[in-house]
Amino acid sequence: MDFDLRNGIAVLERTPQVLEALLSGLREEWTTGNEGPDTWSPFDVVGHLIDGELTDWMVRLRIILEQGPNRRFQPFDRFHHISRNRGRTLTALLAEFRQLREKNLGELRAMNLTPARLQLTGEHPEFGRVTLEQLLATWVAHDLGHIAQITRVMAKQYREAVGPWEAYLPVLHR
Amino acid sequence: MDFDLRNGIAVLERTPQVLEALLSGLREEWTTGNEGPDTWSPFDVVGHLIDGELTDWMVRLRIILEQGPNRRFQPFDRFHHISRNRGRTLTALLAEFRQLREKNLGELRAMNLTPARLQLTGEHPEFGRVTLEQLLATWVAHDLGHIAQITRVMAKQYREAVGPWEAYLPVLHR
Numbered sequence: 001m002d003f004d005l006r007n008g009i010a011v012l013e014r015t016p017q018v019l020e021a022l023l024s025g026l027r028e029e030w031t032t033g034n035e036g037p038d039t040w041s042p043f044d045v046v047g048h049l050i051d052g053e054l055t056d057w058m059v060r061l062r063i064i065l066e067q068g069p070n071r072r073f074q075p076f077d078r079f080h081h082i083s084r085n086r087g088r089t090l091t092a093l094l095a096e097f098r099q100l101r102e103k104n105l106g107e108l109r110a111m112n113l114t115p116a117r118l119q120l121t122g123e124h125p126e127f128g129r130v131t132l133e134q135l136l137a138t139w140v141a142h143d144l145g146h147i148a149q150i151t152r153v154m155a156k157q158y159r160e161a162v163g164p165w166e167a168y169l170p171v172l173h174r
Numbered sequence: 175m176d177f178d179l180r181n182g183i184a185v186l187e188r189t190p191q192v193l194e195a196l197l198s199g200l201r202e203e204w205t206t207g208n209e210g211p212d213t214w215s216p217f218d219v220v221g222h223l224i225d226g227e228l229t230d231w232m233v234r235l236r237i238i239l240e241q242g243p244n245r246r247f248q249p250f251d252r253f254h255h256i257s258r259n260r261g262r263t264l265t266a267l268l269a270e271f272r273q274l275r276e277k278n279l280g281e282l283r284a285m286n287l288t289p290a291r292l293q294l295t296g297e298h299p300e301f302g303r304v305t306l307e308q309l310l311a312t313w314v315a316h317d318l319g320h321i322a323q324i325t326r327v328m329a330k331q332y333r334e335a336v337g338p339w340e341a342y343l344p345v346l347h348r
Contacts, residue, residue, distance in 0.1 A: 001203050003335040010200055011328070021191040022321075026184055029175050127338040137335035138343070144329035145345030147196075148322040154185070155318035161177040161311035164301040169312070171319030174348055 003137045005113060013105055015143045016098035019046060022150065024094060031090050033157045042150045046093045047081030049146060053100035055080075057139045058107065064122040064132045065111070071122040177311045179287060187279055189317045190272035193220060196324065198268060205264050207331045216324045220267045221255030223320060227274035229254075231313045232281065238296040238306045239285070245296040 001007075023031055023042055034041040040048065056076045063071050085093060118133040155171045166172055175181075197205055197216055208215040214222065230250045237245050259267060292307040329345045340346055 001207060001331040001335065003332065007201055007203065011204070014195055014200075017195040018192055021188055021195045026188075027181055029181065030185065033175060124338065127341075130337055130339070134335065134337035134339060137332045137337075138339040141329040141332045141336050141339075141343050141346065144325040145343055148325040148329070148345050148348075151318040151322040151325070155315040155322070157175040158177065158311045158315045161175065161308065162315050163304055163308035163311075164298065165304070165308060165312040165315075167301075169315050169319055171322050172315065174322075 003118070003133045005118070005136070008136055008140045009105060009108065011140045012101065012143060015049075015147070016094070016101050018147060019049075019097065019150075020094050022147075023090060030154055030157065033153065035153055035156055040149070040153070042153060043085070043090050043093065044081065045146050045150050045153075046090065046097055047085040048078065049143070050093060050097050050100060051077065051081045051084075052139075052142070053097065053104055057135070058104050060122060060135055061108070061132060064120050064135065065117065067120060073122060073124055075125050177292075177307050179292070179310070182310055182314045183279060183282065185314045186275065186317060189223075189321070190268070190275050192321060193223075193271065193324075194268050196321075197264060204328055204331065207327065209327055209330055214323070214327070216327060217259070217264050217267065218255065219320050219324050219327075220264065220271055221259040222252065223317070224267060224271050224274060225251065225255045225258075226313075226316070227271065227278055231309070232278050234296060234309055235282070235306060238294050238309065239291065241294060247296060247298055249299050 023046070031043050032041045034044070055074075060073045063073060113132070118131065118136070120132050121129050122132075122135070124130050152171050152174055155169070159166060159172050162169060162172070197220070205217050206215045208218070229248075234247045237247060287306070292305065292310070294306050295303045296306075296309070298304050326345050326348055329343070333340060333346050336343060336346075
């Protein structure tokens with residue numbers, strides 16, 4: 001599918017609601033279980049999505065749009081949320097994520113990005129030149145990938161409880 | 175995590191809302207794209223979940239609870255939904271799924287299953303004896319696996335649009 005701004009925003013704007021429908025009010029066993037050492041729980045993933053709203057997507061988008069002499073992005077800290085969110089509740093994280101996402105999408109919509117501007121470029125610290133359109137498509141795919149991760153991690157909490165069905169549930173082996 | 179009836183139902187009751195938050199109102203490009211020949215789109219997955227409500231989970235649960243002489247389950251038809259739902263809208267499927275799930279969980283709650291009854295067994299046509307508890311845990315993990323599938327399939331629609339980020343998005347390679 002070609003990237004289309006409205007079609008992409010349609011996914012981005014749904015994510016807070018999806019996460020709340022999935023996680024809000026669940027017992028901690030579901031929201032803090034992970035896939036083993038150095039893997040993330042649903043709580044951690046929501047924290048990572050918050051970091052993205054604060055320091056990644058819109059920051060990089062502005063670097064591209066400003067077209068200054070240095071359009072190199074700062075590397076994104078994938079572990080900042082671990083220390084930042086210690087002791088916080090998932091309810092607080094979900095509310096923060098919703099608020100940040102609404103603010104960011106409000107700003108994105110107000111930019112009225114034209115097809116020409118979607119082709120402007122910035123420089124990724126690892127793989128070089130990327131377009132604004134690729135950045136926005138990545139934001140969307142990144143959301144979807146992390147919803148998939150959250151549900152996979154949750155499913156794995158029942159790996160033993162499902163007994164012999166384990167072999168028939170591919171999600172338990174990913 | 176050990177299976178706990180209330181904790182399991184907490185996930186099952188959220189699924190209709192999660193699917194509606196994720197899919198309702200999206201353009202068809204998102205909901206009918208799949209992963210290639212003989213793979214399922216989000217539309218197909220919702221159809222498969224409906225089949226489960228109609229012919230799988232509660233039917234097998236009753237076979238176990240009745241403890242009749244033949245407790246062998248009928249094989250589940252994984253492709254029934256393809257012909258059944260041709261020409262229908264995703265909106266109709268989401269509404270049907272919600273209604274069936276609510277009805278099934280209402281019946282499940284009314285059964286007041288005790289820990290002892292959760293250990294009653296039936297016979298799976300392929301791998302033999304399974305407990306009621308394993309069946310219910312599988313229902314939960316199956317939901318979660320299919321939400322993961324839907325979001326993975328959606329993410330893959332942007333495989334090309336993300337450009338060089340493709341290598342950094344594991345969901346595009348599962």
